[in-house]
Amino acid sequence: MNVLKFGGTSVANDQNIKKVIEIISSKSKESNNNLAIVVSAFSGVTDLLLLASNTAAAKEEQYKNILQQIQNKHYEVVENLLEKDKKEQVISLLTTEFKQLQTLLDGCFLLGELTPKTADRILSFGELLSSQIIAVALQKVIPSTEFKDSREVIKTNTNFGKATVDFKTTNAFIKTFFKTKQATVLVFPGFIASSANGNTTTLGRGGSDYTAAILAAALQASTLEIWTDVNGMYTANPKIVKQAQPIASISYQEAMELSHFGAKVLYPPTIQPVLDLNIPIWIKNTFEPDAFGTLISNQSKSNGNPIKGISHIESIALITLEGSGMIGVSGSSKRLFETLSNHNINVIFITQASSEHSICIGIQNQDAELAKQAIDATFEIEIAQHKIEACIVEEDLCIVALVGENMKNHQGLSGKMFSTLGKNNVNIRAIAQGASERNISVVIAKKDVRKALNTLHERFFEDNTKQLNLFVMGVGNVGEKFIDQIYQQKKFLKEHLKLNVRVIALSNSRKMFFDSEGIPLKEWKTCLNEGEDANMKFFIEKVKAFNYRNSIFVDITANSEVATIYDQFLKENIAVVTCNKIAAASEYDNYKNLKNLSRKYNAPFLFETNVGAGLPIIDTLKHLIVSGDKVHKIQAVLSGSLNFIFNNFSETYSFHDVVKEAGVQGFTEPDPKIDLSGIDVARKILILIRESGYEMEIEDIENNSFLPEECMNTTTNEAFFASLVKHNAHFENLLAQAKEKNSRLKFVASFENGKASVGLEFIPSDSPFYNLEGKDNIVQFYTDRYVDQPLLIKGAGAGAAVTASGIFADVIRIGNF
Template structure:
């Protein structure tokens, strides 16, 4: 015999019930079946609500009952031919009238007893099973309905009754011994006490009903039909990359179901475990999918972890004090208090010093538990030997589950380091000697990040997902997004990095998509986005709390540069080409560096100097290896180099500057480049990265611009002033020619002093032949004394700057 159980979603409506009946009809061709069904989806919740509403003397329960009645009669209309409806409608009317009578009584008394609550809650399965039994008979004539209350007997613990297996097993065995029906359909969840009162087996009890029947008849297999393809490596609603688990042991399945894997009711496994009856978790809506097989002999796997699961709404209670050290019975007293209050303990950990005991319970029980514990330890608290109970709410338990974890070293270390790198704070840890389960308590707000991070570490071939929040999609930003789109497949296949752009913003619009923005149509998506709001952008980024989050600043905006600390302090990495932050006050620069280290959030700004050239990265390696920078000479402005390389007798200064702007070599405000401020920022950043403390005002800026040019307040006036003072620039060019030199804007640092300014570079200098928009940097160090370390290449342009930003993103992926 095969036992099948169909959950609430499988019988949610007439369409789904038809799918269920088709599965049963197909399987009944070769097997005798016992079929257990749940209430229609949502009906049990409505029944419980109706009971509470009536008990609160609120007549609203009548509307709820009407809603329940309509739901079932609509199903009859769709599933049962009109000629066969009379009998089942009479049955449903009888049951609905019984329900109304019970609720009327609750309303009059203003009370809902536990006994009545069980009867009311059980109507869902009773109604659904009787309707499905009639519909089933249209397809399988040799089928019958059997009321579970006649064969499953329990004690009178209403709400979650304990089964009397000796009586129950005999009744079930006798029923099937004397019955040749091909398919017998049972309502799940409900049973009856030995004195005949309706009882229930707890929420999810329909699974338990099926397991009880399967054990009693020693079934060939127990199949649990639901709306997913088996048990998953994690909750697929939280972890999009979760995969079905093909085979799993009874013990692993119990651990996963206990810790929140809702596809299986935890007590289900116990009745079938003794006789090693396998359990299949199958999908009603994809019956051809393999599902999950639970047995004593699951297939061996190279991965010791079978699944990651969690329980929400946890509170942590901590009882501690010196008066507990070496005092026998403290734990016993604590657990007795919780037991007497009928509070279930989900998590336990105790320091070996016996100084503290920590237990995890449901949030809803926290206040009651604290009151009871403090009362029980009232004397010790008054004497100062024990502290009042500490309560922490809004927590979550996350657990790694796997039978073979005990045979693999370092699993817990990988778990803790993975969470730590993503700034997920662990409040408590528990691990049994069997090492089948490693549990940690974390803040509830971090659960999604934790689950995804751990799943990525243990199940996704170490593929690291990077979630980008990009602000600024002008010339450089557009090139950056194009490069991501072009290299996405390569990064995933070769570097195990999966890059997703979660948010985009320009000065007008912003858009968020937690599943990742389609980069083929990002411009249209952004155009149709909401109004840009930097504060809202920050808030949404924090609120999503995604693992490996990276804020990418591709602006030159002061206000944006001033918010990096808000991201770094939330474990969100920052990648920026905006030089303002790193050239601001030294205290701010140092604070950003410290936040990056403290919260394990990379802060990368390679493009601050030299666009895509690896100048800062090379400098970092020099310093990390113990070298010391003593002197720096550099041409750090690709835009100024482009301007002075193209400025000639036939190509005036004004036009060259205009052209540099058109090609994206200058800042939006070209005066920043021409005034030397941009170069001063760059040399300042190199000085600081070399380990020296310096402020912007310490750098001597020998500007070549006339005073009137410097005093302009907008681009239009600035360009007019360049034309007005054309002779000044022509004189500089003439002087350079007379000296057989070329004009270069040079930054220098030596002996603790720094300067920037226009210089006449002789032909024997390595700077002389610096063409186009190239940059060049010379580092003189303790190791590079006579011949400096030289870095040279394109130092401006949208494409190379974008590639530098992209390289920083990839660096984070490789950490």
Template sequence: MRVLKFGGTSVANADNIKLVLAIIAQKAEKEPLAVVVSALSKVTDLLQLAASKAAQNDESFRDIVLEIEKKHLDTLKQLIPVSEQSALLSHIKRIINHLETLLDGCFLLGELSPRTSDTILSFGELLSSFIIAEALKQKLKNTNYKDSRELIKTNAVFGKATVNFELSNALIQNYFENNDAQVVLLPGFIAATEDGITTTLGRGGSDYTAAIFAGALSVDELEIWTDVNGMYTANPKLVKQAQPIATISYQEAMELSHFGAKVLYPPTIQPVLQKNIPIWIKNTFEPQAEGTLISNSVAANGTPVKGISHIDNITLITLEGSGMIGVAGSSKRLFEVLSNEKINVIFITQASSEHSICIGIQNSDAETAEIAINKAFEIEIAQNKVEPCIVEKNLCIIALVGENMKNHQGLSGRMFSTLGKNNVNIRAIAQGASERNISVVINERDVKKALNTLHENFFEENTKQLNLFVMGVGNVGEKFMEQIHQQKKFLKENLKINLRVVAVSNSKKMYFDEEGMSLKDWPSLLVNGEVSNAEAFVSRVKELNLRNSIFVDITANEKVAQLYEHFLKQNVAVVTCNKIACSSAYANYQNLKNLSRKYNAPFLFETNVGAGLPIIDTVKNLIASGDKVHKIQAVLSGSLNFIFNNFNENNPFDEVVKEAGIQGFTEPDPKIDLSGVDVARKILILIRESGYQMEIEDIENLSFLPEECMNTTNNDDFFKSLVTHASHFQQLLKEANEKEARLKFVAQFENGKANVGLQCIAKDHPFYNLEGKDNIVLFYTDRYVDQPLLIKGAGAGAAVTASGIFADVIRIGNV
């Protein structure tokens, strides 16, 4: 024999019930069945709401009754042939009339007793089981309906009654021994006292009802049919990558169900545990799916962590003070107070110093607990031996669960390290001696990030998901998006990095997709996005609070650079090619570096100097290894190098500058490059990364542009001024040719001083043969004295800059 239980979503409506009937009919061909059903989806909530409103003298409870009546009448009409509906509809209306009479009583008395509440809530299962039984009889004539209240007997603790198993088992066994029906249909959740007064087994009690029948009848298996493919490694609504668990022990299932795994009501396991009756968790909507098997067998070589679960709406209460040290009975008094107030303690931890004890309870019990505890310890509080209890609300408990965890070292450290890297603050920790469960209390706003981070670490073959928020999708940004699209599969398969672009933004529009946007459709998605707003962008990133978040700045905008501080404080890494932040006031540069360390949020800006060349990284490694930089000589502007390499008697200066812009070598405002400001920022960043403190004003800028060019306010006027002063640029070229030299815009640092400017470079100098848009940097250090360390390569262009940004993102993924 087998017991099947179908939950509220499985019997939510006529279409779902038809699936249930098909499953029952198929199973009944092989063996007799006892089938337990819940109320139709949401009906128990409606009954509770109606009762509450009636007790508050709110007439709207009648509308709720009408809604309940319509829901059941509609369901019956869709399941039963018209010719047989009349008597059944009348029966449902009689039940609804009885319900309304009870609610009228609550309305007139203005109260709702626990006993009346249980009776009212029982109507959900009574109605659903009657309809499903009648529908099943259309398929299987040998179907009986039995009211569970006649078989399951409890005490008179209404709301969550305790089962009298000795009496209940005898009644159940006697009924089934004298019953030859192929299927017995029973309502879940409800029971009765020995005097026949209706009681309930607690919310989720239909699972418990099924387990009671399974245990009493010693069946082969208990099947719990729900709307998911078994118990999952985490809540699939919060963790999209969660996977069904194939097999799990009774103890693991109890731990997970206690910590919020909604597919199984925690007490369910007790009646079947001693008799070693396996429990299957199956999906009504995918009956062929394997599901989860709960049994006594646990694979010795199975994964140490079976699941990650959580409980929301937790309050942490801490009682501390010197008056508790060495004083026997302090803990007893605390728990006695809570027991007297019928407050369930979910989490306990106590320091070995006995100076404090910390408990976790539901938010709804916080106020009652605080008042009761402070009253119980009022003498010690008045004598300053104990502090008034500290109450922290809106927290959440996260638990790692696994039978084999005790056989694996370092799981706790791995858990804490994973959370710490994502700036999830742990408020309290608890771990039992069995090591089957490691629980931590965290802020409720971090629960999704924490669950996903832990799941990624323990279940996804160490695949690290990076969530990118990209601001600036012009020439470089477009190439960056192309490179991500092209390499996404490679990164996931070879480096175990899963890249998701969650947001893109330009100066006009921004678009967010928490699940990660389509990389081939992002331009059209952005066009149809919302109006761009920097503050709103930051708020959305903060609100999403995703793990491994990276803000990618591909702009040259000062206001965007000012956002870095906000991101770093939220543990959001920053990758940028925007030089403004690192070349701003030294105090701001240092502050960003400090925030990066404090909040464990990488701040990478390799593309600030040399586009994709590893210049900054090289400097960092030199300094970290104990070397000291004394002198820097560099050509740091790929755009200026391109311009002066292509400028000659046949190519006017203004035309070459325009061509550099078309090829994406210059900033949107080319004057930034030609004025030397861009190069000054770059050498300043190298100087700072070399360990020196310097401001942009300390760098002498020997500009080669006429003053009129410098004073223009837009690109059109700037290019006109270049034409006007064409002879000036021709003269610079002539002087270089006469010296058999080449024009290069050079940045220099030596003896604490720095300058940038146009120079005539002789043939014997390393800079002379620098072609195209290349950059070159010479570092003279303690270790590189006679022959400097030389880095040379392409230093401008959308593709190489994008690849440098991409490399920084990958670097974060490999941390």
């Protein structure tokens, strides 16, 4: 005998039922064994029955409309599934059954109440109707098919809603029944049973699996097959973790742990009846019958990974009972759990510190209020005497569990789990691990469950591939190059660095676009153009709401308003990468606050491109400082745009024209006065000074501007360029002085003895700055270790491509943290 169970989605409509019939027919032909078929209610019907009964009990006549929906669903299946000669027979049956159902609902409406006993009777109609329709449909393909009401063979107590099976009586009834039957296929409704006095009971939501297991155990079946809409049990919930994979083989104990912790593909009590008899359970997909599925048995094949799956339970409340009056006092735990048992409250999670000062338990959210009232009443005297505190309730939590039979043989799994969650700022409220070490469970906030599951799955199942989720603001010259570089390197990063980089959001000053699965980078411009109107507040809220692991906000603007929002990201464990110098060069207190937030929330704050575009200046400086070196003096040419301008400025190429050309090539800021006024260079040297460990404000830096005052006072780019033409003689004079001194013009930044300055200088031919060509930057650090010969860094310090590569490098640094 083989037992096959088909879930609600497998029998959702006539098309799905035809697939079920094909599977049963195929199984019947390939096996010499008879088949016992257990079916659930049509998809959604149980929920409709529950809604109708509650609506009726609330004295709302809307229950009649819900009943009509249930009827229509069944009549539609009959119309499309059955041959004409069978339709009348089944419609007559449905008419009778629906009259009984309407009578029960009318009673609930008149009385204004719904008892557990009546609820079970109403809910039973789903499976009773579906199983009888399917049995008739099967008779066309397998004539020796019969229907059997499960209530006649499965007996329980009267704990309506989740009745306990009387296995001794049930097994005897099942064996006796099958001895008298020669039918090739017997169809049973799942979920339902009856008490000793004949009242209808139910086995709990998901109880159709349990029905199948009860039959399989009583008949000592060869196999138990659970047919559903997925390819077996998964390493995590595939609706939350897209990279989750089916588990080929798993032990009974591992399957029980996973199903208990929310793996909905299998009802937790299902395994117990077949475990002792070593009856294998196959989880199969009705819509992909050839897929391997999951085999549950007393053996678990290992692929070297001690973790078999990650599961979770939502809507958990954590209840804490604590106080000095519990220390050394025997019976406190007994009183607590006895109280919960007396109120029929199921405890899902338990942890107690060895100090005995507190006990922490996890229960369903819906039971939290009742549990608190009951516990406080039990410990009323101790609470009044201040020996024990009134119990504390925290709701809207989740339990996340790592499950694996071989976890006990591997060291450090707990540490890996906790550090992985900690790096993504997932706060753990409680921890539990059994002595069997088959399960490590943690309680976290509901808002963090998606991040936690994906992070843990990435750590334990994806060959250590890390997913980086980027939220990019600013898609001008540099931003466009940055996106192109990600697109070009995406495959390389995944194969060689185990980094999967996704751009989740793009925004410019006009539009913003989000894609939770990652924006297709080939079409990013089209996506952005079709996006919604840009709104910085909404952008921030949406980034926070995603709550993705390894989230990075990338600022590729020069916008002062954008520079003020970094703290909002860092506080949410969202890293910040920026080429925008405004934040790091803002007031010292703000700069320090951002650095402190970065450390506190484990959210990197990287701004390598603030100085020298793609040159590793800040990174090199950081290594000097952390290794114990001390910077005493800095000399630098830090503006690639100014270096380009003064290298190309000549008698035949006017100052105005060369500044224009620098803008066209993307070397200057959108407002070129920022570069030419020296403020940009002042910000850069300020950042280096601060990263060297000194406290300084931008106002402390002496700015020796070479621009005429009229140029400085302009308010538009047009007026600024016009002023450059007007004062051309001034710039020609600077060039002439340089020639006279056999020097070259360079805009130099300096720091020494706590003082800093920026300004145009005449550089002699023996200076390392003299031959600085094109848009190159150069920095010299004089330190305790580099005294006579400074540490020198030189290279391209401006341009969209090199700046984009510097931003990209910061993103990769975060990926490698």
